Structure formats: structure tokens, C-alpha cells
Amino acid sequence: MARSVDQIFIHAKEWLLSPLAGRAPDWLIQIASSLINIAAVLGVFLTLFALISVLERKILGRMQNRYGPNRVGPFGLLQPVADGIKMLIKEDIVPARADKVVHFLAPIVVAAAAILALGVIPYGRNMTPFVIDGGILFFFAVGSTTELAVFMAGWGSNNKFSMLGAMRAIAQMISYELPLIITVLPVVMVVGSLNPDKIVFAQKYYSFGFVPHWFVFTPWGATAFILFFVSGLVESNRTPFDVPEGESEIVAGHMTEYSGFKYATFFMAEYLGMFAVSGLAVTLFLGGWHAPLPWFAFIPSYVWFFAKLSILLFVFIWIRGTLPRVRVDQMMNFAWKFMLPMAFTCLVSAAVWHYAGRRLSGWLWSFAVVAIVYFGLSLFLDTGKKFTPRTYRFAE
């Protein structure tokens, strides 16, 4: 029973494909199967986007001691419908001096990259939309095209704020892509595969019958998870790292000259990127679709995946409601002086864990490596820096 509920979507897909089976040629079945996968990914994540856009406003409202949207539908849940209609009927303004083609293509490329990245994540048992041996590499290869798209948006708009915003966005994306990718490497090393499904399978056992073998429970895994999450915040341009669109400085960065549905597309791409990074974090460090305790394994795998995803998304919103925006130079310093060395430490620490036998002693040795580097770095980076009263030269 639990088994069939778990595989209900797989059976549904087989049922949809059954009229074709045996009659149509193989390539047609393959294309139909891919189309079903694409439709499922788009359907699920666009619905989730609509939901999260209103939930974010509700949660932020709660945190700021106000109600948030509560007029459209029950609890304001139909707000995204109203927003969507508003965005669709807005006037689409293209600046006269803009590079029309590039200006038009930029939001499409951004959204396409985000959607493609969602394709390789295992959402449940046998539920990976696009199975590929180098899935993790695919994720980052597709993600890296976002930089070019952001540049296209900034350049195509022919506006100084757009260009500055695009420059900032690319600078921070390139800087944080390094820790993002290097923190993935220990997992790839330990599992010995770039395939997301194999990474999830490697985390399926439990110690003492109840401690799951998720990588987040090892010292290197925990460090890598935190670094990955912070880099993910930066890559999806979320507060406190939303410097590219700092509205108090450069209007809306590379999105300044976009209006109507193109702006909505950027907005959607940002959220889809957030889902993709969170989904990958769940896959790599939080055991993918496995249950946290063996007794809960009867609950379908996709429920667990989306439960973990929702928790991460909540943390994203929580951070947005709590932290102020950082300055560009602070952010860059943080990336190169702290994140990058720590990311390399994860690599070493994972190797120590592996060669010390993946047991308690390995756990402790690995923890020691992370702790030593962490304290060393904090001593080294803080030397001679005393906090003195701030002096203002111009604004007094």
C-alpha cells in the first residue's frame, strides 16, 4: 500500500503513456515521456512559486508585526492570481535606445536556466525528471549561463543603473560560485559519483537504527551545508546579499528597465533559482527524499522532499525578514577571505573523515580539522582590527 502511494506519480505517467506503448516508435514515446516530465516540473514549481510569493509576504508581515495580504480569497491565498493578471495587463516598456533583441532575450534565458536546473533533482523514489550521469555538473553548467543572461539584461537596457547592477551581480555570482561548487565536491568525492540519484542512495542508511546517514550530520557536511546555503543565498540574489538590486542605490539593478511580464519573468526566475538551490541542498546534504527516521519511511518519498524543501525556503524568508543588506566590499571580502578557505577545508575534512574509517574517530578528526581552520581564520582575519567610534566626513 505505502509502496503504491509512493510510486503513484510513476504509475500515473505509465498510464498516460500506455496508449502509445507497442504502437508508436521508440523516439515518439521518449519525446512524450520527456514532455510529461517537463509539464510536471513546470506545473509543480510554478504553483509553488505562486504559493511562496504570497506565503513570503504573509510570513514577512508576521515578522514585521502586520498582517500581510489578506483581501483576495481566503487568507489572501488568491493574491498570486491577482498579481499575475496585473502583471499581464501592464504596459511593456522598452527604452528607445535599448538593444531590443538582447533586452527581450535576457529574461527568457534567465528563466530557462532556472527551469533546466530544476530538471536534474530527484524529487522522490524514481522521480528524477532528467536522469544524467553528470547531473550535478549539469546543474552548475546551466546555472553558469545565468551570468551571461544578467549581463544581457544590463547591457540591453542601455541604462547606467542596469549596467552597474549587472556588473555587481556578475561579480558576486562569480565570487560565490567558487564556494558553491567547492562545497559540493566533498559530497561528490565521498559518494564517488556526480549522479544526484546515487548521492541520495548513499544517504539511505541509519546508524543505531535511528540516526540517518545524511551528510549534514558529519562535521564536513555541516560546514559545507552552511557554506552552500550562504552561497545559494547570494546566487539567487536574496537578502542580505541582494546588492545587485539594492533599491536605495541603483533603483533595481539589471531589472530597472523591465516592466510588466518581463519583470515578472525575472521575479519568477529568482524564485525558481531559489527552489533549485534549495533542492540541490536537500539532495546533497539532507538525504534527498529519505525519511529522517526509519519508522516514517511509510510516508511517500516526495512528501519528505518537499517538506525539507519548504523548511529551507522558510529559512530563506526568515533571513530576508531578519538581516539588513550587506555592503558590496564586505560581501566580496567575505567570499574570498572566509568562504573560499572554509570550502577548501571541507574538502580536506571530508578526506580525513573518509580515511579515518567513516566512524566516530573519523568524525572527531574531521571536526578537529574544521575547528582548527575556523579558529585560525578568525584569528588571522581579525588581527589588529579594533572597533573605534565611527567618523563621518560628509554627513554631519
Place this chain on the structure above:
Amino acid sequence: MNTVTFTIIAIFTLTFALAAATNPRLMHAALSFAVMFVGIAAFFFLLGAEFVGLVQIFVYVGAVAVLIVFTILLTRRDPEKTRGFNWGGVVIAIAVFVGLVWAILKSTSVSIAPPVIKALTVKQIGMALMGSYVWPLLCVGVLLTAALIGALILVLEDKRQ
């Protein structure tokens, strides 16, 4: 099926390569160049070398194209200005093309039986890189580190003045 796919990808790649070579607006040319790289990655996918294809996208679209775009932006006073036609480039391109064609025609053709293409796993590539090709890999690593340090020194020099 493969021939059809090959033709489509070839037309796609050649179109954008031509656009990159002939488009008078420099930025459009650079962006077409990036799209052309995607076409080449598609070739690798078609050949079953999915790792190489992904690295192609990762390195060329994600890094080299951004580098080219930034170079244009930082070195030209007016990147919007249309460029003239470079006849020297045409001569060099034709020379390279003729040389390649001559080399291909001269080589004796081996049996044409279609080879069975096995998808190369990442593990095999890793083994090859860490085994027989470890010295070239290390040399490239040293070279890239040297380039990185060189770039840093250039920036530092700038600051001191």
C-alpha cells in the same frame, strides 16, 4: 535519426559562428559566439561525451563568454560603434581552413564501420586524468596559478601608485 540531429546542430552552430564573425555590432557578435558554444556542446552530447559537453557549457558559456564580454566592455571606448570588415582575418581563416581540409584529405581513411560509442563515465575520465595524464594536468594547474598570481600582482601594482 543521428544524421538529422547532426544536420540540425551543424546548421545551428554554423549560423551562429557566421553571425559571430560577421555581425557589425561587437556585443551581438560576442553573444552569438556564446550560443555557438552551446551548439558545440550539443555535438559532444550527440557523441555520448556528456561530461565534455557539460564542461564545454560550463567553461565556455559560463566563463569565457563572460570574459570576452567584459574585455569588450573594459577596453573599448565605445562598444556600440560598428566595426569594419577585417580582410586580414578572412585570409588567415581561409588559410587555416585550407590547411585543415588538406590534412583531412591526406590522411588515409580507416574502415568506416560505425564505432560503438559507449558513454564515457565521469569515473573513467577521473581515472585517466589522475593516472596517465596527471603531469599535463599538473602543468596546466601551475600555469593557471601563475596567471592568477600575475593578475593579482598587476592589480596590486595599480594600487600602490
